[in-house]
Amino acid sequence: MSLFVDAFVTSMLYAAFFSLAALGLNLVFGVMRIVNLAHGEFLVMGSYLAIALAIHYGFNPVLSLAVVVPLFFAIGLLLYYPLVPRLQRSDDPEMSSFILFFGVSFAMEGLAVQFFGNNYQEMNYALFRPLHLNLLNSTVPTAWVVTAAVSVAAIVAVYLYLYRTGLGLKTRALMINRDEAMANGVNINRVSAVAFGFSIALAAAAGSFSSLISYPTSPSIGDTFTLISFAIIIIGALGNPLATVLGAVVFAYAYGYTDIYLPNWSSIVPFIILIAVILARPQGLLGRKAREF
Amino acid sequence: MEQKAVLEAEGISAGYGRMQIIWDCSLSVREKETVLLLGSNGSGKTTLMKGIMGFLPPMAGRVHFNGRDVTGMRVHEKARLGIVYSSESSIYTLMTVRENLVMSSVYRREGMEERMRRVFEVFPDLRKYEKQRASSLSGGQRKMLSVGRTMMASPSLLMLDEPSSGLSPLFTERIIDALRVLKDMGIPMLISEQNVEFTRIADSVLVLDHGRVVFSGSESEAERNDAIRSAYFGIG
Numbered sequence: 001m002s003l004f005v006d007a008f009v010t011s012m013l014y015a016a017f018f019s020l021a022a023l024g025l026n027l028v029f030g031v032m033r034i035v036n037l038a039h040g041e042f043l044v045m046g047s048y049l050a051i052a053l054a055i056h057y058g059f060n061p062v063l064s065l066a067v068v069v070p071l072f073f074a075i076g077l078l079l080y081y082p083l084v085p086r087l088q089r090s091d092d093p094e095m096s097s098f099i100l101f102f103g104v105s106f107a108m109e110g111l112a113v114q115f116f117g118n119n120y121q122e123m124n125y126a127l128f129r130p131l132h133l134n135l136l137n138s139t140v141p142t143a144w145v146v147t148a149a150v151s152v153a154a155i156v157a158v159y160l161y162l163y164r165t166g167l168g169l170k171t172r173a174l175m176i177n178r179d180e181a182m183a184n185g186v187n188i189n190r191v192s193a194v195a196f197g198f199s200i201a202l203a204a205a206a207g208s209f210s211s212l213i214s215y216p217t218s219p220s221i222g223d224t225f226t227l228i229s230f231a232i233i234i235i236g237a238l239g240n241p242l243a244t245v246l247g248a249v250v251f252a253y254a255y256g257y258t259d260i261y262l263p264n265w266s267s268i269v270p271f272i273i274l275i276a277v278i279l280a281r282p283q284g285l286l287g288r289k290a291r292e293f
Numbered sequence: 294m295e296q297k298a299v300l301e302a303e304g305i306s307a308g309y310g311r312m313q314i315i316w317d318c319s320l321s322v323r324e325k326e327t328v329l330l331l332g333s334n335g336s337g338k339t340t341l342m343k344g345i346m347g348f349l350p351p352m353a354g355r356v357h358f359n360g361r362d363v364t365g366m367r368v369h370e371k372a373r374l375g376i377v378y379s380s381e382s383s384i385y386t387l388m389t390v391r392e393n394l395v396m397s398s399v400y401r402r403e404g405m406e407e408r409m410r411r412v413f414e415v416f417p418d419l420r421k422y423e424k425q426r427a428s429s430l431s432g433g434q435r436k437m438l439s440v441g442r443t444m445m446a447s448p449s450l451l452m453l454d455e456p457s458s459g460l461s462p463l464f465t466e467r468i469i470d471a472l473r474v475l476k477d478m479g480i481p482m483l484i485s486e487q488n489v490e491f492t493r494i495a496d497s498v499l500v501l502d503h504g505r506v507v508f509s510g511s512e513s514e515a516e517r518n519d520a521i522r523s524a525y526f527g528i529g
């Protein structure tokens with residue numbers, strides 16, 4: 001019974017972190033109908049920056065968000081204009097985005113090797129005291145609880161942005177009916193650029209905590225995060241940012257329970273579920289008929 | 294006194310990719326005027342409307358709005374000048390009715406609540422479903438929402454693409470009544486339709502056939518034209 005509860009609690013914390021990791025990818029797909037295959041690399045870059053801030057300035061990851069989030073939001077804004085509008089003028093923006101961001105991902109991985117080397121780096125757990133907390137009768141690292149709490153706060157912030165602000169209303173308008181949004185006066189490039197900036201900032205924010213709750217940071221780990229994020233948003237619903245949370249819950253619980261009861265299967269079962277969802281409900285668990293908004 | 298032209302489109306040719314659909318079409322809409330663009334399915338009405346609005350870049354021709362050349366202007370820039378374009382798909386199905394109405398006024402917030410009150414007066418059903426998603430509305434209610442949204446936008450020019458498409462005669466009548474309210478408010482309108490009932494609110498009529506303007510005149514001249522009587526009024 002204790003193992004079962006441990007798996008439940010751990011999966012819950014994973015689900016929150018995976019939601020944050022994948023949220024930005026879904027936001028970009030929803031608004032721009034493109035797939036950012038370099039999403040995981042931005043997460044890795046955020047992770048390196050947070051680790052550097054911890055080593056050199058003693059910042060814990062929560063404090064490092066004050067630097068990571070605005071910096072990566074600005075990077076997202078700067079990258080949007082030379083990359084995305086050109087993609088959207090192409091005959092097949094989705095396919096073009098796969099190819100373009102595949103290239104961007106390789107370039108970023110190369111840059112990470114150049115600057116940070118190939119070794120694994122990790123954030124120091126001891127930044128959080130006490131080292132462990134009791135949650136639902138399960139003992140878990142405080143760092144995991146903080147990671148999950150920050151992730152939930154970020155998800156709530158995205159919800160408030162989408163549903164309680166004027167810019168969020170325009171963003172949703174763009175997701176639902178692009179032509180109509182333009183006819184209502186929405187400057188699609190401006191709204192999309194902000195969404196792209198948010199997406200990169202969310203990835204980097206997840207990266208600030210990634211080495212505490214998931215994999216140690218290395219240049220090559222970005223692909224894994226992109227793959228997990230992509231699986232999560234497909235399970236939830238492509239193009240619906242808040243469905244990411246459901247996708248992450250399914251993915252995390254599949255991973256968490258198999259990791260405890262069938263450890264050899266822990267990296268296989270979540271993807272078997274992904275295949276099952278694609279076959280049974282291609283629009284995702286919370287999706288409407290494929291791409292119908 | 295001759296009214297000033299609000300919209301002037303001269304020699305518009307447009308299409309999809311390399312496929313040209315309309316050739317050398319010209320029209321104008323004057324202040325307080327309602328112009329009906331009449332044509333059967335596939336005659337090029339929507340292409341002409343989209344070409345004027347900028348959804349399709351015109352292959353040839355110029356568009357002037359209130360004397361200003363807006364030919365190469367992007368759709369959202371034209372919208373902010375006050376050109377409101379509404380088509381069959383002009384609602385946000387995943388937003389509530391209220392959010393749909395607010396989105397129409399997102400760049401013209403002044404007097405928004407007053408306009409919303411007016412919309413709810415004209416379409417009481419919309420008030421009833423204010424907090425429901427537009428996807429839960431019937432076809433007719435969606436069309437009411439679509440027209441309500443144009444009222445919210447406080448347009449300087451209203452372009453409506455087939456407002457009666459898919460509607461029963463009863464709902465079509467309600468849409469015509471709602472458009473009459475807009476006409477009485479002095480809003481210039483360009484309406485594309487294949488339903489001849491809309492001539493009742495039109496000041497002038499253009500007939501489009503195979504991508505070309507084949508008739509241009511007043512509503513009464515249209516009714517006297519033998520070819521149009523035969524094709525659209527079922528007389529002849």
